[in-house]
Each structure stands twice: as C-alpha cells, then as structure tokens.
Amino acid sequence: MESLPRETLVDALESRLREDILTGRHPAGGYLPPERTLADGYGVTRTTLKHAFGRLMQAGLLETRHGVGTRVRDYLRLGGADLLPMLVRHSPDWLGEVFEVRRSIGALIAERAAGRASERQRTELAALLAAVGEAADADAVQLADVEVHRALARATGNRVYVLLTNTLFNAYLPVRAALRAPFTDAGVARGRLEPVVAAVRSGDEAGARRAAEQYLTVTERIMLEGLA
Numbered sequence: 001m002e003s004l005p006r007e008t009l010v011d012a013l014e015s016r017l018r019e020d021i022l023t024g025r026h027p028a029g030g031y032l033p034p035e036r037t038l039a040d041g042y043g044v045t046r047t048t049l050k051h052a053f054g055r056l057m058q059a060g061l062l063e064t065r066h067g068v069g070t071r072v073r074d075y076l077r078l079g080g081a082d083l084l085p086m087l088v089r090h091s092p093d094w095l096g097e098v099f100e101v102r103r104s105i106g107a108l109i110a111e112r113a114a115g116r117a118s119e120r121q122r123t124e125l126a127a128l129l130a131a132v133g134e135a136a137d138a139d140a141v142q143l144a145d146v147e148v149h150r151a152l153a154r155a156t157g158n159r160v161y162v163l164l165t166n167t168l169f170n171a172y173l174p175v176r177a178a179l180r181a182p183f184t185d186a187g188v189a190r191g192r193l194e195p196v197v198a199a200v201r202s203g204d205e206a207g208a209r210r211a212a213e214q215y216l217t218v219t220e221r222i223m224l225e226g227l228a
Helices: 005-022 035-042 046-059 081-090 093-116 119-134 138-155 159-179 186-202 205-227
Strands: 062-065 069-072
Touching: 005 035, 005 046, 005 081, 035 046, 046 062, 081 093, 081 159, 093 138, 093 159, 093 186, 093 205, 119 138, 119 186, 138 159, 138 186, 159 205, 186 205
Parallel strands: none
Antiparallel strands: 062 069
C-alpha cells in the first residue's frame, strides 16, 4: 500500500496550527509570522505550510491578504455556525453551549411543528419514532432519534429551522460515541421521545413545547453525566 507522508504531515501541521490559534498562541486579528519563519519554526516546508493554510482558510480560521500576509480571523466576531464541529472537538466547554441552544431551539421547533405539520408529516413522524424503538444498537438508536428531530424541523415549514437543526447535530455528532447514554435502550429512548411526537401529531402546540423541553433537558443531563 502506498504511504502518504505528505498528507500525514499536513494533517499534523493543520492540527498544530489549529490548536495554536484556538488557544491564543496566534491571537485573533493578528498576522502570522512570515511563511519561511513559520515553516522553519514548525520544521516543515513552505509547501506543507501552504497546504495546511488552505485547510484552515476553508475552515474559517485564517485569511490571506495578497502582499500583506496571513491573518488569524476573529472567528467569534466573524465566524459562522459551521465552525462548531471543530470547536466542540477542540474543547468540551463548547458542548454545554450547544446543548443550551439545543434546548431553546428544539422546544420552539416542536411548538411550531405542532401548529404547522401536514398530515403526511405527522405520518412520517410516527414512522420515524417507531424506527427509534426498532433500532439495533445505541448508535443506530441515536441516529434514528436525530432523524425524528430533523423531521420536526421540516414540519415547521421554515427552512432556517432545518438548517439550525443540521448545524446543532453537525456540532456534536462527530463526538456522538461519548453521548450514547440516553440511547442504550431502544424502547426507553422511544418512550422518552413519544410525548413530543404525540403532541405534535395532535396539534397541541403548548404541549409539544413542554414535552420537547422535558425531553431535551433529560437527555442532556444523561449525556453530560455520561461524559463526567
């Protein structure tokens, strides 16, 4: 099998640069040292450095100004939610903030879905809920649960809710193996989620909000206890 030392080195450098940016060694808003100086400091070639720069630019952490240099973006001021997966992997502190938004947005989505869902969407929610109870293992249960929440967002008729839901799941799905505790028993997981789906299917907006708040609070607590 052909080895890929260059890619391996680029991966390592990207990770090191990202860590140095997020920990403040290269502060937001400041320019990085000249490429030659930086490459020598990290013990890599300028070609390797440019590859790593390209990835970090795509991630939204760096920007290059022709003739001026490469600057660390102020990602907290200028960045978008697409940075969340990377930030959650970098620091678990971000996960608590993701969960806070998950609670508030999830409850609102359930309320809106109860008032707006079509008959076809109500039927789809029932089928997706059943799939949670029939899933084979914790990972499958967790992913089936995710699909219920995506369907709730679609049922609001508001595409921004759909994108926000996708963003929140994208933030913590990369670390989902550590968050499986609420999903180890398929029947119990289905039972927790059932009141949300039932309220949405019956058109009970206030009930859907309460049920979602309860569900999201309980599952968050279980997840965080599992991490602890």
